[in-house]
Amino acid sequence: MVLSTVLNPSRSAPTSSGAFKCDVCGHTYKHSRSLRKHERFECGKEPQFVCVYCPYKAKLRGNLRKHIMVKHREEWTSGAAKIYVQKTKKKAPGEIPSRFRCDTCGKSYKLKSSIREHKKYECMKEPQFGCPACPYRAKLKGNLKKHMLSKHCLGIDKYFS
Template sequence: MSQKVLECERCGRKYKHAHHLRSHVKYECGQAPRFQCSQCPFRSNQPSEHEFQCQDCGRAYRQQKSLYSHQKYECGKKAQFQCSYCPHRSKRRYDLAKHYKFKHDPNAEFYYCKYCSWHTKYKDTLEFHELNKHSRPNYKH
């Protein structure tokens, strides 16, 4: 049994659920980004704040754990891990492994978004995409 696919009349984006299509039309489709980040050039149709800023380099993050990771593994550090297949270098072994999987691993499987045609080789990246692109958070006004 095939599931009915709903398509946006303006842009052709496809959805499985009517409430996702309604949300897309109401908040995203054809609208210029309404919110400007005060810390960087990023613009979006969803309000966001970069609350956690690195005192050394000025980069800002939405979550404190992201700032902590940046300070521990990235800020001021040299990229010491070299890819065996290309000139890419990483500051963390984990990032080098992700690079290999994304750029060089022919056997890596893809994870597909259930709301749009976006796909990735990382399950956690798919979950982040679906949460940030296809859900409506409770906004603070």
């Protein structure tokens, strides 16, 4: 038995062939770090990264980048759009494992700093950043930037200095 398995029984020991096998889905990996990455980001998770050119979805940002470079090289190299990773649906407040809940609107956060930022800039505030290309408005400048990149393939720097 491998020492790391003795010290941490939740870690999988290599199989007889030397591969590391996921206890949940059975995928095997050559290195234990690959198995740990799989367990943390892939196994049992929904794809959260969406291709802007087709319906492809990926569980890892790097896999989406590879997909775009292979399947959409012409669109990407023409400069028509930048690679932008868009997360799929946000979780409902009750689904987020959190310790900090806003007493005004009920949104939940994992970090105390996040709830402070929410109360200062977002909660019960009107959106103050307007998209120059459509009616979209955002409460945070960063959210407007994400919107402009994903919907209009434009950088915010062009409009705001």
